[in-house]
Amino acid sequence: MPDVARLAGVSVKTVSRVINDEPNVSTATQEKVRAVISDLGFRRNDVARNLRSGTTSSSIGLVIGDLANPFYGAIAQAIEAVAAPRQFMVVVGSSEEGPEREQEVVAALCRRRVDGLLITPTGDDQRYLVSEIEMGTPMVFLDRPPVGAKADSVVIDNRRGAREAVAHLIGRGHRRIGVVGDSFAISTTKERLRGYDDALAAAGIDKDPAIVILGPHDPAQAEAATDALFDQGTPPTAFFTTNNRTTVGVLRALWRRGHEADVAGFDDFELADLLPMPFVVVAHDPAEMGRQGAELLFSRLDAGGSPKLKPRRVVLPTTLVARGLGPPAI
Amino acid sequence: MPDVARLAGVSVKTVSRVINDEPNVSTATQEKVRAVISDLGFRRNDVARNLRSGTTSSSIGLVIGDLANPFYGAIAQAIEAVAAPRQFMVVVGSSEEGPEREQEVVAALCRRRVDGLLITPTGDDQRYLVSEIEMGTPMVFLDRPPVGAKADSVVIDNRRGAREAVAHLIGRGHRRIGVVGDSFAISTTKERLRGYDDALAAAGIDKDPAIVILGPHDPAQAEAATDALFDQGTPPTAFFTTNNRTTVGVLRALWRRGHEADVAGFDDFELADLLPMPFVVVAHDPAEMGRQGAELLFSRLDAGGSPKLKPRRVVLPTTLVARGLGPPAI
DNA sequence: CTGAAAGCGCTAACAG
DNA sequence: CTGTTAGCGCTTTCAG
Numbered sequence: 232m233p234d235v236a237r238l239a240g241v242s243v244k245t246v247s248r249v250i251n252d253e254p255n256v257s258t259a260t261q262e263k264v265r266a267v268i269s270d271l272g273f274r275r276n277d278v279a280r281n282l283r284s285g286t287t288s289s290s291i292g293l294v295i296g297d298l299a300n301p302f303y304g305a306i307a308q309a310i311e312a313v314a315a316p317r318q319f320m321v322v323v324g325s326s327e328e329g330p331e332r333e334q335e336v337v338a339a340l341c342r343r344r345v346d347g348l349l350i351t352p353t354g355d356d357q358r359y360l361v362s363e364i365e366m367g368t369p370m371v372f373l374d375r376p377p378v379g380a381k382a383d384s385v386v387i388d389n390r391r392g393a394r395e396a397v398a399h400l401i402g403r404g405h406r407r408i409g410v411v412g413d414s415f416a417i418s419t420t421k422e423r424l425r426g427y428d429d430a431l432a433a434a435g436i437d438k439d440p441a442i443v444i445l446g447p448h449d450p451a452q453a454e455a456a457t458d459a460l461f462d463q464g465t466p467p468t469a470f471f472t473t474n475n476r477t478t479v480g481v482l483r484a485l486w487r488r489g490h491e492a493d494v495a496g497f498d499d500f501e502l503a504d505l506l507p508m509p510f511v512v513v514a515h516d517p518a519e520m521g522r523q524g525a526e527l528l529f530s531r532l533d534a535g536g537s538p539k540l541k542p543r544r545v546v547l548p549t550t551l552v553a554r555g556l557g558p559p560a561i
Numbered sequence: 562m563p564d565v566a567r568l569a570g571v572s573v574k575t576v577s578r579v580i581n582d583e584p585n586v587s588t589a590t591q592e593k594v595r596a597v598i599s600d601l602g603f604r605r606n607d608v609a610r611n612l613r614s615g616t617t618s619s620s621i622g623l624v625i626g627d628l629a630n631p632f633y634g635a636i637a638q639a640i641e642a643v644a645a646p647r648q649f650m651v652v653v654g655s656s657e658e659g660p661e662r663e664q665e666v667v668a669a670l671c672r673r674r675v676d677g678l679l680i681t682p683t684g685d686d687q688r689y690l691v692s693e694i695e696m697g698t699p700m701v702f703l704d705r706p707p708v709g710a711k712a713d714s715v716v717i718d719n720r721r722g723a724r725e726a727v728a729h730l731i732g733r734g735h736r737r738i739g740v741v742g743d744s745f746a747i748s749t750t751k752e753r754l755r756g757y758d759d760a761l762a763a764a765g766i767d768k769d770p771a772i773v774i775l776g777p778h779d780p781a782q783a784e785a786a787t788d789a790l791f792d793q794g795t796p797p798t799a800f801f802t803t804n805n806r807t808t809v810g811v812l813r814a815l816w817r818r819g820h821e822a823d824v825a826g827f828d829d830f831e832l833a834d835l836l837p838m839p840f841v842v843v844a845h846d847p848a849e850m851g852r853q854g855a856e857l858l859f860s861r862l863d864a865g866g867s868p869k870l871k872p873r874r875v876v877l878p879t880t881l882v883a884r885g886l887g888p889p890a891i
Numbered sequence: 892c893t894g895a896a897a898g899c900g901c902t903a904a905c906a907g
Numbered sequence: 908c909t910g911t912t913a914g915c916g917c918t919t920t921c922a923g
Contacts (some may be wrong), residue, residue: 278673
């Protein structure tokens, strides 16, 4: 920038004025400066700019699980769509590897002084964030609320969605309903299981822990778990699955085995409508989660980031939808 | 940091040494400093740090299309996985809205002084990047090579993959093979179409432009295009589709119409194996594309970013895979 | 082993 | 309309 100033025969401040479209620069000077700028291929350094003005880095951090999972991809996409028009960039870090990684990523993002954080928590303890929150970094939790820290969150009505799904299976005459779900350490799994319990209790059905398998994290593991359920004891006549990964696995196993059971799964997914057997899903809108989370974060930022506004919590609705081909399962 | 120094009774340089694990600090001093740091909740400001040391921001920019598309999601995920162990963050910007947006995002990323760029180009003209490349910003193009600029790229063997797919349809006896594809402005569409032409030519079949529809950008549009092909003139007996979006649309239409034609589609996708009709896909590995692209970028960075190493080009292979249920279509 | 001074590239605050 | 001076928070350089 001093180079530009020298060649244009003006002061650095004038150059600064020109590149920031500030008023009070004569048109002649402007043109001279712009000419030199394009001559030199000069580009403003936003890092230094933000350092000086101190307040904003015009970037938000996104801590998220596997982007290859369309669920997370949709969230990320929606966030970027909200950030872009505001000239904010999104810095992403994967939390998939576990709670330690989550903390590392958050720390790295804070060191870079992102203006705010959007977090899909992995661990079940966010106390490590309280000091950060108190220091005034706005953050919004997506999909799962923070544990041990007060912050905004956007979540799904997990319990109700699960209850409706399982009640639907019961309504179809099932009394022995197995579960194939992701790790119980994940709070959404817990909530969805609570909905399962609710529905059983409401129908006066005793829960049989032997047909509840928690842990499978991808379709292959869920498929194996389903087989295990059939190969020992009295198999379930229907399955409830806690997310799209496990739903896919269970459907695969059932298809292979000749569709021996009904299925109700949490999360909708593409092509669900074209799978060769009927089932139902608890549908919701991941993009809406990203969108609302980002809006929430920006409303905090616009409000000047006073950390003492009480945490807001948005709960997104679910709907039970019939999927798959064949006689509708709803 | 001056605060920390004062309270610890040392100089800022010593604090700097401690937070960077530099040698030559007595254990006693270290402990004193660390104590004050955690007392104050001090966090190193990486922005300022990078400003001074000038060289690296420890971040790479990713300009990519819709992250909600699993194809792009897989790429992004793989890139993050390569960057994370090197302590690099990934700053993402969506290019989906078109070439202008692509340029804006790239400019914003460069102003932030990312160390390198990974780009999935939207436009068909990257001449705007030559000055940036000459200034020494390493960049790698993914999925499509740059036009009008010299840079590394990782692409798929589009032409060969398409040729094999269409040859396969011909081998099954088809001579009237329709195309439903994304915009011809996208270079991958062009290449895949060239493969289609190759296969027809090799079999001595005349191309009928009336059954080649280019433009559909999502499944719904592709579905409508398929219907249009059936509702006017002599319909094709088989379809070639240029990406997973259009494949899904065509399959939807065919299923609705009672599977009146064979299909070969570019790109594999989840659950393809469970769809209720047989078809083939040109499979490849998007994650591998992201991984290799990121590795390429880092190898440039490690090499000090000398812009004059000649551009490398990685071409990823494809395989023809039978998908769907029913009598194998391969 | 430790510190003082200079400065990264830019903008804020105040002059002219 | 334009310029000068300071300084963002840190690291580099060189001197103790």
